[in-house]
Amino acid sequence: MRLVASTPSSKPAPEAIRGRLAAISRDDLRKVVERISVPRPTGTPENEAVRRSIIELFSGTETGRLGVEVDEAGNVVVGDPRRAKILIGAHYDSIPGTPGADDNASGVSALIATARAVGPEEGVCYALL
Helix, strand or coil, X not given: CCCCCCCCCCCCXXXXXXXXXXXXXXXXXXXXXXXXXXXXXXXXXXXXXXHHHHHHHHHCCHHHHHCEEECCCCCEEECCCCCCCEEEEECCCCCCCCCCHHHHHHHHHHHHHHHHHHCCCCCEEEEEC
């Protein structure tokens, strides 16, 4: 599988999806950040452990029914990027010596919370790089 960037749409998310996003809680976001906030540079055992955590977190959601795939580069993809109208992405690695909590872990947490709130939607794809 290969992900290809496209031009973002300026249209807002559909109202049905925006309404579901209101269900996201700070506590749920914090739990994911705390779970994956460890030094995890690409190619390390810690990075692999965080990847497994992400897969586990998705597998426990309705969205996981869309299929959780990991490509040869370690990208976790949920849904079909070729058919998606909405692509939501975050990166889960960090640079050596940092936990990555300020951007990487919080981005992953927000993505997982969004997936839980939105549920399985054929037109939505989640990519964690």
